[in-house]
Amino acid sequence: METKTQIIKKTIKKFASVALKYSASEELPVKVDETTVISTKEAHVIQAIGDNKNIGVTELGNFFAISKSAASQMVSKLESKGFIKKMRSQDNNKEINLILTELGKKAYTAHEQTHKKDNEFLLNKLSAFSLSQIATVSVMLESIEEIMDERLKKRMDE
Amino acid sequence: METKTQIIKKTIKKFASVALKYSASEELPVKVDETTVISTKEAHVIQAIGDNKNIGVTELGNFFAISKSAASQMVSKLESKGFIKKMRSQDNNKEINLILTELGKKAYTAHEQTHKKDNEFLLNKLSAFSLSQIATVSVMLESIEEIMDERLKKRMDE
DNA sequence: ACTTTATAGTTAAGCGGCTTTACTATTTTT
DNA sequence: AAAAATAGTAAAGCCGCTTAACTATAAAGT
Numbered sequence: 001m002e003t004k005t006q007i008i009k010k011t012i013k014k015f016a017s018v019a020l021k022y023s024a025s026e027e028l029p030v031k032v033d034e035t036t037v038i039s040t041k042e043a044h045v046i047q048a049i050g051d052n053k054n055i056g057v058t059e060l061g062n063f064f065a066i067s068k069s070a071a072s073q074m075v076s077k078l079e080s081k082g083f084i085k086k087m088r089s090q091d092n093n094k095e096i097n098l099i100l101t102e103l104g105k106k107a108y109t110a111h112e113q114t115h116k117k118d119n120e121f122l123l124n125k126l127s128a129f130s131l132s133q134i135a136t137v138s139v140m141l142e143s144i145e146e147i148m149d150e151r152l153k154k155r156m157d158e
Numbered sequence: 159m160e161t162k163t164q165i166i167k168k169t170i171k172k173f174a175s176v177a178l179k180y181s182a183s184e185e186l187p188v189k190v191d192e193t194t195v196i197s198t199k200e201a202h203v204i205q206a207i208g209d210n211k212n213i214g215v216t217e218l219g220n221f222f223a224i225s226k227s228a229a230s231q232m233v234s235k236l237e238s239k240g241f242i243k244k245m246r247s248q249d250n251n252k253e254i255n256l257i258l259t260e261l262g263k264k265a266y267t268a269h270e271q272t273h274k275k276d277n278e279f280l281l282n283k284l285s286a287f288s289l290s291q292i293a294t295v296s297v298m299l300e301s302i303e304e305i306m307d308e309r310l311k312k313r314m315d316e
Numbered sequence: 317a318c319t320t321t322a323t324a325g326t327t328a329a330g331c332g333g334c335t336t337t338a339c340t341a342t343t344t345t346t
Numbered sequence: 347a348a349a350a351a352t353a354g355t356a357a358a359g360c361c362g363c364t365t366a367a368c369t370a371t372a373a374a375g376t
Contacts, residue, residue, distance in 0.1 A: 008284045011292055014299045021306040023181035070363055094324050094371040125301045126166045133294045134169055140295050141172045143283045148179040252342040252353050
């Protein structure tokens with residue numbers, strides 16, 4: 001017979017493995033068209049630029065919690081690949097405003113679409129559960145999140 | 159008023175963010191002792207070697223679904239850092255048997271301990287839920303997992 | 317006003333973890 | 347014994363990041 005503790009442990013394990021699979025699936029490259037594939041990181045930066053008109057390099061770095069140097073490198077790469085354009089800000093002469101090119105918009109949409117498809121798939125599957133069941137999951141996820149936050153925080157300053 | 163669909167969508171989002179946090183926390187380095195820190199990848203390889211006595215390089219590569227070349231590189235690094243030892247197999251002369259050194263065992267334990275601590279923390283928190291609530295979560299996780307598996311599989315051969 | 321300081325961005329070097337390609341050395345198959 | 351498979355290594359290179367050093371512009375301090 002299984003104790004409650006055992007069941008919880010099993011569930012924790014399940015969560016761990018599903019979470020890792022989710023993040024793995026999040027790492028998969030995105031197909032823009034027959035000849036163009038972008039990495040997830042590229043897709044995310046394109047998304048951020050699409051969602052935040054006129055964002056700059058430093059801002060972008062903060063957004064993803066990476067150094068502005070890393071952001072600059074990413075931006076240069078995306079520009080050389082033709083996904084984005086660096087526009088001098090009209091307010092001042094040191095900032096840059098990033099915007100998507102047509103190709104960039106296409107990439108944005110492609111990335112959006114895959115997420116949309118996945119979410120519909122999931123939505124469909126989860127519709128089988130009752131409202132209260134979903135609520136339970138939600139609450140439990142928040143508990144787990146709390147712990148993750150502590151984990152991340154604690155280990156940071158060890 | 160929130161529709162069920164909206165609630166599910168919210169829950170999916172929550173899952174996504176928690177899953178990413180989980181995998182981020184899984185990337186944190188592991189402290190072995192006052193002077194030694196290892197990366198998560200290193201910790202996982204050490205764990206695999208500790209758990210699979212006499213595992214070889216190619217096997218290790220398969221285990222983590224990386225090339226045997228990558229496995230070889232990792233193994234060499236861990237050996238030069240003194241965590242593992244490469245022993246010629248006694249059955250034949252081309253295979254290698256990997257074993258943990260004392261330091262390696264220490265690293266194994268350190269890694270194990272952090273997981274144990276985290277799990278106890280989680281176990282504690284989740285004990286507040288009823289058995290049937292936990293069961294629901296479990297079932298739902300399996301649904302999500304199924305979809306992840308399809309996601310991963312489908313995108314692989316596109 | 318003009319010098320100091322802050323802010324935005326870039327560049328160079330390097331690291332971790334991976335891939336592919338090419339290679340050596342043992343086994344196994346035929 | 348020759349051919350093919352298997353185990354491992356090495357070299358080169360890619361991706362995404364870091365830190366450090368740098369330039370250029372803008373804002374503040376006195």
